[in-house]
Amino acid sequence: MLRLDNLAKQYGEVTALDGVSFDVKPGNLLGFLGPNGAGKTTAMRSIFGLVALDGGQVLIDGHRVEPADRLTFGYMPEQRGLYTAMKVGEQLTYFGTLHGMSRASAARSADVLLEEMGLSDRIGSKVEQLSHGNQQRVQLAAALVHDPNLLVLDEPFSGLDPIGVTSMENILRERAGRGTAVMFSSHQLDLVEGLCDEVVIINKGRLALHGNMEDLRERSRRRRLEVALGVAAADWEPGIVGVDVVKRSANRVFLSVPVDVDLAAILASASTAGIVGAFTFEPPTLSQMFKAAVGIDDLSAIEVDADPSEAGLQ
Amino acid sequence: MRSSRVLRLIAAREMKARLRNRPFLIGNAVTMAVILGLILILPRIIGDDPLPLGLVNSEGVTPAIENVSETLDVEIDLQRFDSIEAAEAALEADEVVGVLVDGVELVVLEELNPDLAFIVTAASADVRFAGRIEAAGVSEDQAALIGRPDQPISVRSLVEPEQLDEDEGFFGGMGAASAGVVLLFMAINLYGNTVLTGVVEEKTSRVVEVVLATVRPWQMMAGKLLGLGLLGLAQLGLLIGLGLIAATVSDLVEVTGEALLASGWVVIWFILGFALFSTVYAMGGAMASRAEEAQSAAIPIALIVLSGYFAAFVVVLPEPESTLATVLSVIPLFAPFTMPALIALGKAAVWQIVLSVVLTMVSTVLIVGLAGRIYAGAILQSGERVKLRQALRSSRDVIGG
Known part of the structure; x- marks a missing residue:
């Protein structure tokens, strides 16, 4: 198990990490979230010794991570990097041997991975001859070729088309299913929501939210409430303390309510305004929890299901 | 994983990458061809052309002329003409430097070439002497007793002329020293820049970022330098070997023990x-953030290398025994060019060589320590150009990890 223990890092005036701690467990998929500049990349790089921490430590199975441990780690950095003039197969074999594999077993593993990714026919192509999407696949393969126990991916979904996203999801699920501890950062919250067992949200270098996805939803003190109200949706006000209107559509009102809200009172209020066609009470989405955790006022957010790349993540 | 294995893997990748890089291969092949060509062609250009001598009705003197010119080791190119007019035309066209008519008269355009004068005079004297001996009815044995002075005049120089030992030739002395310095400059410059761009x-x-997730910065740098250094060494060895073979085969110069020793020193000083x-160079590359910046990072380094190169050519080669040459040949940054020049000239005392090697090695250790730290601190910083102090400060980031 990987443990990030009280990590701290300061870059001049900027605090990148300020006491961040959490675990990445074998067989678990952990989504690592936070606005840009929250310190995600710094935390991930520190696992590989690419950042000297001002405080805290990275532990694996209870001891400080040593260079030898990193042979069993796989890393896909935010800024992708490969030897562009090197052939795909040779490149993967090379990275395998750098992780302590023999040439033969590294080459075999590269073959299998390329086959899985549908890139077998490109084994002899130079990386620079591949399309952007295929380069991304090779980059992932470079992180997987030595069959790591821990997989750390910085924005693995960025720049992928829907097919690429699905295939990435499948690979991550499959690795976690085989017992690999997987940790990845992303801004695509709906994707994380569907994929991850656990999420960590950091903001300004501090841990803002951490836990099992289901637990977090249940634990959340707010709920989503959706009321279908026909034409009355345009001007119905529930008029109950703590109940906020988030959005209105042509015939629906979307509300954010406390978990212990008096639902009957809201329903009564709605019924006096118009005919209630549907009344849905749900745990919050990850996106809502994210906004709450990083301190974006839910009311100021125009849409509940806002595209995370637009709403306040810059 | 043991460091030695990591270094081997990285070095092997570096070598393979260069050996498959077509521009690199072509560039190096052209460089090698040019250098080999120079080695083969230069002595012919610099060496004396045979003296072209026209002959009109002088068959009787021809064997004597060939005899004398061979004794004097002056190559002579005999051209026979049927008429004086034709010979004089050739003389005016500068095709010959003189015309011997009827074995007795030497016609020249303006000035008499001294070598030619000596050869023709001596040969003609030989022929006439032989004729007189025959006319006098003296037997060959008696003629040998009377003799004819082998050397008509004795030559004495007040000033000792410069010793040009046959066996030093192109590969010994000055030629070897200059060639060695040029080779070292090209090899260090070429492979230094290959390190930088790499x-x-x-x-x-x-x-x-991907590599350093498993490999430590010093290993990454050392592996690269090892690979490229070995490649440079192989190329230099190949070049020297081909040069020596070409010189031997073409019979231009004799390859002597001294030449081999001088070559050995060039290899040692390349290392x-x-x-x-x-x-x-690696440090310069790590501090740049774009290829264009790397070029400007290379300038100060290139200036230092150039200074050593010029010190060798301007001071050491012309005046190897001067105090300045002695000093320059032990100064670490200059020594890789100045000391091999001094060694090839045969002017380096053992203590000088030892001092120079030791000082170079000591400063290498110091520079590797410092440059390695800067490399480690700068290599992971992207964005703008990395400043020296900033790189040193952040070097602790990654050096231990």
């Missing part, structure tokens, strides 16, 4: 010089 490529392509300069 580091910048790794940095700008961001592959360095010392590459070790000294390559980490500085």
Whole structure:
């Protein structure tokens, strides 16, 4: 198990990490979230010794991570990097041997991975001859070729088309299913929501939210409430303390309510305004929890299901 | 994983990458061809052309002329003409430097070439002497007793002329020293720049982040320098070997023990010089953020290398025994060029060589320590150009990890 223990890092005036701690467990998929500049990349790089921490430590199975441990780690950095003039197969074999594999077993593993990714026919192509999407696949393969126990991916979904996203999801699920501890950062919250067992949200270098996805939803003190109200949706006000209107559509009102809200009172209020066609009470989405955790006022957010790349993540 | 294995893997990748890079191969092949060509052609250009001598009705003197010119080791190119007019036309066209008519008269255009004068006079004297002996009815044995002075005049020089030992030739002395310095300059410069561009490529392509996730910065740098250094060594060895073979085969010069020794010193000084300069090139590459910046990072390094090169050509080669030459040949950054020049000239005392090697090695250790730290601190910083102090400060980031 990987443990990030009280990590701290300061870059001049900027605090990148300020006491961040959490675990990445074998067989678990952990989504690592936070606005840009929250310190995600710094935390991930520190696992590989690419950042000297001002405080805290990275532990694996209870001891400080040593260079030898990193042979069993796989890393896909935010800024992708490969030897562009090197052939795909040779490149993967090379990275395998750098992780302590023999040439033969590294080459075999590269073959299998390329086959899985549908890139077998490109084994002899130079990386620079591949399309952007295929380069991304090779980059992932470079992180997987030595069959790591821990997989750390910085924005693995960025720049992928829907097919690429699905295939990435499948690979991550499959690795976690085989017992690999997987940790990845992303801004695509709906994707994380569907994929991850656990999420960590950091903001300004501090841990803002951490836990099992289901637990977090249940634990959340707010709920989503959706009321279908026909034409009355345009001007119905529930008029109950703590109940906020988030959005209105042509015939629906979307509300954010406390978990212990008096639902009957809201329903009564709605019924006096118009005919209630549907009344849905749900745990919050990850996106809502994210906004709450990083301190974006839910009311100021125009849409509940806002595209995370637009709403306040810059 | 043991460091030795990591270094081997990285070095092997570096070598393979260069050996498959067509521009690199072509560039080097052209360089080698040019140098080999120079080695083969230069002595012919510099060496004396045979003296062209026209002959009209002088068959009787021809064997004597060939005899004398061979004794004097002056090549002579005999051209026979049927008429004086034709011979004089050739003389005016500068095709011959003189025309011997009827074995007795030497016609020249303006000035008499001294070698030619001596050869023709001596040969003609030989022929006439032989004729008189025959006319006098003296037997050959008696003629040998009377003799004819082998050398008509004795030559004495007040000033000792410069010793041009046959066996020093092109590969000994001055030629070897200049060739060695040029080779060292080209090899260190070429492979230093290969290190620089290689580091910048790794940095700008961001592959360095992937590699450094498993490999430590010093290993990444050392592996690269090892691979490229070995490649440079192989190329230099190949070049020297081909040069020596070409020289031997073409029979231009004799390859002597001295020549082999001088070549050996060039190889040794390539190793010392590459070790000294390559980490500085690696550091320069790590501090740049784009290929264009790498070029400007290379300028100060190139200036230092050039200074050593010029010190060798301007001071050491012309005046190897001067105090300045002695000093320059032990100064670490100059020594890789100045000391081999001094050695090839045969003017380096053992203590000088030892001092120079030791000083170079000591400064290499110091420079590798410093440049290695800067490399480690700068290689992972992208964005703008990395400043020296900033790189040193952040070097602790990654050096231990």
